[in-house]
Amino acid sequence: MISGSLFRRFDRRSVLKAAVAAGVAQVASPFVISARADDTVKIGLDNPLTGTYAALGKNEQIGAQLAVDQINAQGGILGREVELLVEDSTSGDAATAVQKATKLVERDKVSFLLGNVNSALAQAIANYAFEKSVLHIVPGGHVDTVTGSQCHWNVFRVCNTTRMETNSVSKLLLGSYGKKWYFITTDYAFGHGLQAGFEASLKAADGTELGADLTPLGTTDFSANLIKAQSTNPDAIVLLLAGDDMINCLKQAVQFGLNQKFHIAGAQQELEVLMGLPPEALIGDWVFEWYWNQPGVPHVDQFVADIRKASGGKVPTARTWFGYASVQTCKLAAEKAQSLEAGKMAHALQGLELPPEVALMPNTAYYRAGDNQLMPTLFVGQSQQAPAGGDPADLFKVSQLMKGDEAALPVADTGCKMTWPS
Known part of the structure; x- marks a missing residue:
């Protein structure tokens, strides 16, 4: 359950902007529809539908498809119908992910490329998209390099960087639980980035890293790691895992x-992780990148209702919103640029604010000029068992909201040296 007071301090100016924009759209839409072209605007989603991250990838697809349906009902993109083409990247094979991106771009002729849940795959796709000058939106791959040291003018990211996530929750952990931590970390780019962020916070607070175990993606048995962590007598065992790996580790920690x-x-x-856990394993402090229960925030209830209708009654997750916001970003870019040319759309997205019906959160969410990273609101809080008489999917209690630009490193410190085509 989330306190409504946390969500009433949203940016009312952005709501007014959206209302004005909606009025313009209503006037303009008949002319757009009458000029509808015969060909479609194709959006390619290159995401895991199998493996450890399958549930996350499928929820991003649900959000993306809802956005496509809504956009088509409103007249499409630049008067053309939108089509979502989906490819299974797998959960961990970068070669397959790039192969699927190649198919989408070179054979299917997509105007936009979306993906990936896996950070390493997201970076690989981003590098390919840069070579091909295709606008690429990263819905849910968090490794800092995507909008940091390997940033590209045509690559934008919806989800947070790992440093944004660790900065948002480190202060809470250091102030409430102590400065001796043991890490259990998934052994690829995402986990490495999270651990580096926490280590920076720990060092700044004169804390102590008691140990760190790197575990392969798809690990099922964490008993040896947990026993090692216990032997160091830590103030906190910090789990830097995701998907099925996080479910398995939390279950075993409670056992x-x-x-x-x-x-x-x-x-x-x-x-997705919390819904896969038994009630006794709903423990710990974390950060959510989006949460469905936001009392008083405009448009959120309607989005939740639309997703429930499309997914058999299930509430949207952060992944659902990632997919939704990514497709809506494609429309915003094209409509502002009045073009499907990647360079024009990338320039149009510099500093662009998501309208409230897309942002679906307090405060203003915008793409930061200089690194193309979305600056959203972060939701810090604790896992919880569903409140008695409440929705069984209400498994997170938000205790703090943090603006993205307060959690993010300055552009100058990200390593991003963006160059634009002449």
């Missing part, structure tokens, strides 16, 4: 009774 002895915490948490 060993570690939650009764030490604090369990981490950075990014997902509703």
Whole structure:
């Protein structure tokens, strides 16, 4: 359950802007529809539909498809119908992900490329999209390099960087639980980035890193890692995992009774994970990148209702919103640029604010000029068992909201040296 007061302090100016824009759209739409072209605008989604991250990828697809349906009902993009083409990247094979991106771009002739949940795959796709000068929106791959040291003029990201996530929750952990931490980290770019961010926070606070275990993607048995962590007597065991790996580790931590002895915490948490846990394993402090229960925030209830209708009654997750916002970003870019040319659309997105019906959160969400990173609101809080008489999917209690640009490193410190085509 989320306190409504947390969500009433949203940017009312952006609501007024959206209302004006909506009025213009209503006037303009008949002319757009009458000029509809015969060909479609194709958006390619290159995301995991199998493997460890399948649930996350499928929820991003649900959000993306809702956006496509809504855009088509409103007249499409530049008067043309929108089509979503989906390819299974797998959960961890970069070669397959790039192969699928190549198919979408070179054979299917997509105007936009979306993906990936896996950070390493997201970066690989971004590098390919840069070579081909295709506008690429990264819905949910968090590694900092995407909008940092390997940033590209044509690549934009909806989800947070790992440093944004760790900065948003580190202060809470350091102030409430102590400065001796043990890390259990997934062994690829995403986990490495999260651990580096937490280590920076720990060092700044004169804390102590008691140990760190790197675990392969798809690990099912974390018993040895948890026993090692317990032996160091930490203030907090910090789990930097995702998907099925996080589910398995949390279940085993509770089975060993570690939650009764030490604090369990981490950075990014997902509703997909919490819904896969038994009630006793709904523990720990985390950050959500979007949450469905936001009392008083405009348009959120309608979005939740639309997703419930499209997904058999299930509430949207952050992944659902990632997919939705990514497709809506494609429309915003094209409509502002009045073009499907990648360079014009990329320039149009510099500093662009998401309208409230797309942002679906307090405060203003905007694409920061200089690194193309979305600056949204971060939701810091604790896992919880569903409140009695409440929605069974209300498994996270938000205790703090943080603006993205307060959690993010300055552009100058990200390593992004963006160059634009002449």
